[in-house]
Amino acid sequence: MWFVEALTQSPAPQPWLVLLVTSIASIFWHALLALLWRFHPSFAEWPLVLLPLLGAGTIVLATYLLLRKWTAMRGWNDRHRLALASGALLSHSLMGGVILTKTMTDRIVADWDSR
Numbered sequence: 883m884w885f886v887e888a889l890t891q892s893p894a895p896q897p898w899l900v901l902l903v904t905s906i907a908s909i910f911w912h913a914l915l916a917l918l919w920r921f922h923p924s925f926a927e928w929p930l931v932l933l934p935l936l937g938a939g940t941i942v943l944a945t946y947l948l949l950r951k952w953t954a955m956r957g958w959n960d961r962h963r964l965a966l967a968s969g970a971l972l973s974h975s976l977m978g979g980v981i982l983t984k985t986m987t988d989r990i991v992a993d994w995d996s997r
Contacts, residue, residue, distance in 0.1 A: 891956055892955050892956065893956055893957050894956065894957040894958040895952060895955075895962075897964070897965040898965065900952065900962050900966055900969065901965040901966075901968055901969045901972075902969070903945075903948070904945075904966050904968075904969025904970055904973075905969040905970075905972050905973045907941055907944075907945045908969060908970050908974065909976065909977065910941055911938050912974070914937045915934055915938050916977060917977070917980070917981065918934050919931075919934070920981075949966070
């Protein structure tokens with residue numbers, strides 16, 4: 883098929899773009915599944931719970947299709963794979979910091995500082 887052959891002859895995107903797209907997609911995925919219901923508890927109840935789940939599923943599908951296209955392109959190499967993993971790790975760490983800022987240790991330190 884001509885379009886598959888044309889796709890594989892296209893140059894792969896720059897690694898910084900892979901990092902950026904992966905980070906943004908992963909941040910939105912985390913926000914939908916881990917943050918949205920914390921700000922609006924109604925999203926944790928039926929039927930509104932379907933909205934973040936379907937949104938997250940759409941992000942996963944779109945990212946999968948984009949990565950499938952990118953990995954078939956000429957020039958996809960280890961730097962692209964590193965950017966892909968780094969983008970996911972970056973957003974996971976960022977969201978973990980946002981979500982877990984009120985841990986038991988934070989409460990103990992805040993209680994200790996208030997004395």
